[in-house]
Amino acid sequence: MEITDSTRAILLSSDGQNLVTGGDNGVVEVWQACDFKQLYIYPGCDAGIRAMDLSHDQRTLITGMASGSIVAFNIDFNRWHYEHQNRY
Numbered sequence: 111m112e113i114t115d116s117t118r119a120i121l122l123s124s125d126g127q128n129l130v131t132g133g134d135n136g137v138v139e140v141w142q143a144c145d146f147k148q149l150y151i152y153p154g155c156d157a158g159i160r161a162m163d164l165s166h167d168q169r170t171l172i173t174g175m176a177s178g179s180i181v182a183f184n185i186d187f188n189r190w191h192y193e194h195q196n197r198y
Contacts, residue, residue: 119162128187132159152183
């Protein structure tokens with residue numbers, strides 16, 4: 111798989127089914143871990159992403175930005191899991 115962004119942070123969901131990436135262009139992308147299919151792209155932020163972590167309940171993605179700010183995203187891995195199960 112090839113991506114256009116310089117990836118600075120990678121995170122795997124607790125169940126190992128989803129991969130989250132972020133990089134210099136300030137975009138968070140959610141991928142299916144088994145085949146690297148892109149599931150979702152969050153709107154871009156004003157600075158590059160340098161760090162990411164998930165809350166204990168896997169519902170909030172917290173990102174540390176190159177500008178020093180912290181941005182929180184609502185993330186729902188169950189939605190993509192449900193859509194994938196119904197498609198196949």
